[in-house]
Amino acid sequence: MNKVKSIEDLKRIREEALKKRDAKTLSGQKQIIVGMGTVGIAAGARDTLKAILNFIENEKLSDIVVRQTGNIGWDSHEPIVQVIIGEVEKVTYGKVTPEIAVKILKEHVVGGKIVKEYVIEA
Amino acid sequence: MKAYRSMVLISSDPISMQQGAQQVFDLLQSKIRSFGLEEEVSLSMVGDVGRHDVAPIVIVYPEAVIYGPVKPDSVHQLVEEHLYKGRIIPEMVASVRELSGRIAWLQARKGTLPAEKRIVLERAGIIDPTSIEDYILHDGYTALAKTLEMKPAEVIELITKSGLRGRGGAGFPTGTKWGFVARAPGTPKYVICNADESEPGTFKDRVIIEGDPHSIIEAMAIAAYAIGASEGYVYVRGEYALAQERLRLAIQQAEEMGFLGDRIFGTDFSFHIHIHSGAGAYICGEETALIESIEGKRGEPRSRPPYPTTHGLWGKPTLVNNVETLANIPAIMRHGADWYRSIGTPSSPGTKCYTILGNVNVTGIIEVPMGITLREVIAIYGKGMKNGSGFKMAQTGGSSGSVIPASLQDTPMDFDSFSKAGVSLGSGALLICDEDTCSVDLAKVLLNFFRKESCGKCNPCRIGTQRAYEILTNISEGTGTQQDIADLMTLSENMNLLSNCGLGQTAGTPLHDILSHFRAEVDAHINLKVCPSGICPMSGRRI
Numbered sequence A: 001m002n003k004v005k006s007i008e009d010l011k012r013i014r015e016e017a018l019k020k021r022d023a024k025t026l027s028g029q030k031q032i033i034v035g036m037g038t039v040g041i042a043a044g045a046r047d048t049l050k051a052i053l054n055f056i057e058n059e060k061l062s063d064i065v066v067r068q069t070g071n072i073g074w075d076s077h078e079p080i081v082q083v084i085i086g087e088v089e090k091v092t093y094g095k096v097t098p099e100i101a102v103k104i105l106k107e108h109v110v111g112g113k114i115v116k117e118y119v120i121e122a
Numbered sequence B: 001m002k003a004y005r006s007m008v009l010i011s012s013d014p015i016s017m018q019q020g021a022q023q024v025f026d027l028l029q030s031k032i033r034s035f036g037l038e039e040e041v042s043l044s045m046v047g048d049v050g051r052h053d054v055a056p057i058v059i060v061y062p063e064a065v066i067y068g069p070v071k072p073d074s075v076h077q078l079v080e081e082h083l084y085k086g087r088i089i090p091e092m093v094a095s096v097r098e099l100s101g102r103i104a105w106l107q108a109r110k111g112t113l114p115a116e117k118r119i120v121l122e123r124a125g126i127i128d129p130t131s132i133e134d135y136i137l138h139d140g141y142t143a144l145a146k147t148l149e150m151k152p153a154e155v156i157e158l159i160t161k162s163g164l165r166g167r168g169g170a171g172f173p174t175g176t177k178w179g180f181v182a183r184a185p186g187t188p189k190y191v192i193c194n195a196d197e198s199e200p201g202t203f204k205d206r207v208i209i210e211g212d213p214h215s216i217i218e219a220m221a222i223a224a225y226a227i228g229a230s231e232g233y234v235y236v237r238g239e240y241a242l243a244q245e246r247l248r249l250a251i252q253q254a255e256e257m258g259f260l261g262d263r264i265f266g267t268d269f270s271f272h273i274h275i276h277s278g279a280g281a282y283i284c285g286e287e288t289a290l291i292e293s294i295e296g297k298r299g300e301p302r303s304r305p306p307y308p309t310t311h312g313l314w315g316k317p318t319l320v321n322n323v324e325t326l327a328n329i330p331a332i333m334r335h336g337a338d339w340y341r342s343i344g345t346p347s348s349p350g351t352k353c354y355t356i357l358g359n360v361n362v363t364g365i366i367e368v369p370m371g372i373t374l375r376e377v378i379a380i381y382g383k384g385m386k387n388g389s390g391f392k393m394a395q396t397g398g399s400s401g402s403v404i405p406a407s408l409q410d411t412p413m414d415f416d417s418f419s420k421a422g423v424s425l426g427s428g429a430l431l432i433c434d435e436d437t438c439s440v441d442l443a444k445v446l447l448n449f450f451r452k453e454s455c456g457k458c459n460p461c462r463i464g465t466q467r468a469y470e471i472l473t474n475i476s477e478g479t480g481t482q483q484d485i486a487d488l489m490t491l492s493e494n495m496n497l498l499s500n501c502g503l504g505q506t507a508g509t510p511l512h513d514i515l516s517h518f519r520a521e522v523d524a525h526i527n528l529k530v531c532p533s534g535i536c537p538m539s540g541r542r543i
């Protein structure tokens, strides 16, 4: 990767990243974000992540981006999984076991219906 | 948590519930929805707010208006007039005479919201901590770019003006400290990020590093430029494996892109960061012990003065800042000092991260403007005490922090209000205890911690913590005497006056607080040989 030598360089990189992100949102791309802080991992986030990746692979789903992030501050709800589809506001699920993750993938990510019983609110 | 325009709290102590608080809550909820305000107004039940004669009470922020008693049939008017049209309803406001009591504290909250406000945790949980691109997308490294266009002295002035104070415990003004190091003679100079976070129950620094490692790297580079350093260390608690891994990756990415290393942003400024892992000693969070530890020596605090600002790592001028302190820096550089001062209280601008633990329904980490009260934290973020039990005491600021009784829970939590009340804010751990907690037992647990973590360098602390623990053990076994209390008081005072470092100096703080605020309970252990909470063993054994 080229070194950033000026503010202009930084701005350019930022704009490219922005474009990439916008392209993703506009294409209605699906994103699944798994909270992978220490608490999340201790609560089983790795297994949840594995289950999500396995499901995507087994079902040969495409156009789904799986990302990780840090602790979002709701420790008692870990593991936390967030789903973003296109421009719609993200949905946050709590206490997501591998089984629940599969249910969320089937019903929400594929089926488009939010799985209300596991949604947590601010 | 969402940003709300307005927050509405409803008292829900037993008397309020009797007077229809639940019905008022339900009605408020449905009315707020029917006016389409549910995205703008938050609603919560807050337990006891201190006045029963005007129950149930409805408090509306940010105006800090107190309505009471609120009857179900006036809810419609309240929502329509106040929340929808923004007009306070004078006839419904609780009368001043009735408010002169414990909820007078609310006056201080006028114009502020006890809502979460994220500066240091802004990106944690939003971005991918393993992606530098994601950080850049969220304004990452623009603060560093801006800094490098300023003179170092201007950077220090800006930080000084912002009023930022250290979040590692002592609350020392950050800009002033930077100035000391910048002016100190001698090179090279060093920047150290204190990520030892060994305070039991505190994990805010870990969440910051795990969720947003680049913000610390950017802040350290800004600090290095301001004070004239070219080398930096992050001293990370040994158990924080994930945090270390994320930092290591972030440093590598920053080096690849030229935000770290030689000739940053094409300027003459060069800066390198090393990671140093702690090995599990609480005392290594103390800055001079930490420096000794980086130098490869046993982690024992140095005698001060001289201070690290002039004689730090390898005897050179060294800046030591806490993770949370540093995480504020990029935001201040981007938005300016005035913006920062607009948050929090005049003496303590900005936000504070708190880790909430103990007998509340929801534990975890929050970031709120300075000046929020403990009562608000328990009610709004802790969602009330567990199992409906009463609030007895809280320990603020970690194991050496103050133990405060219920009567102090309306003191705004900022550096000055707290120090006036003789309370330390410390690292921001809030241990909330209910009525089933025994104060003697709490003191014993804390002193057990200190006697084990005392580094042993000086007598008052090494022997004092051990003796205090033994005396407390006797009291908890039902074999204490009144002389023991006098001895504990003397010990606590002497440790404070004679110890070499902060550990010994503050080990007696919780002890002193418990003896002053919960004397009757301690006396019951001694005179009646009973533990009112039924926690202490009371076996009749004496050490």
Ligand SMILES: Cc1cc2nc3c(=O)[nH]c(=O)nc-3n(C[C@H](O)[C@H](O)[C@H](O)COP(=O)(O)O)c2cc1C
Pocket (backbone or CB within 6 Å): B165, B166, B167, B168, B169, B170, B171, B172, B194, B195, B196, B197, B198, B199, B282, B283, B284, B285, B286, B287, B288, B320, B321, B322, B323, B325, B326, B501, B502, B503
């Ligand atoms: C016993 C003891 C333990 C400490 N532990 C920590 C710690 O874990 N993390 C921390 O940042 N500061 C800790 N401190 C405070 C540091 O000595 C120092 O004041 C702080 O890192 C300065 O940073 P600040 O100005 O940004 O707050 C401790 C102090 C004492 C006396």
Ligand code: SF4
Pocket (backbone or CB within 6 Å): B283, B300, B301, B453, B454, B455, B456, B457, B458, B459, B461, B462, B499, B500, B501, B502, B503, B504, B505
């Ligand atoms: S006060 Fe305690 S921890 Fe500090 S130097 Fe003395 S013995 Fe060590």
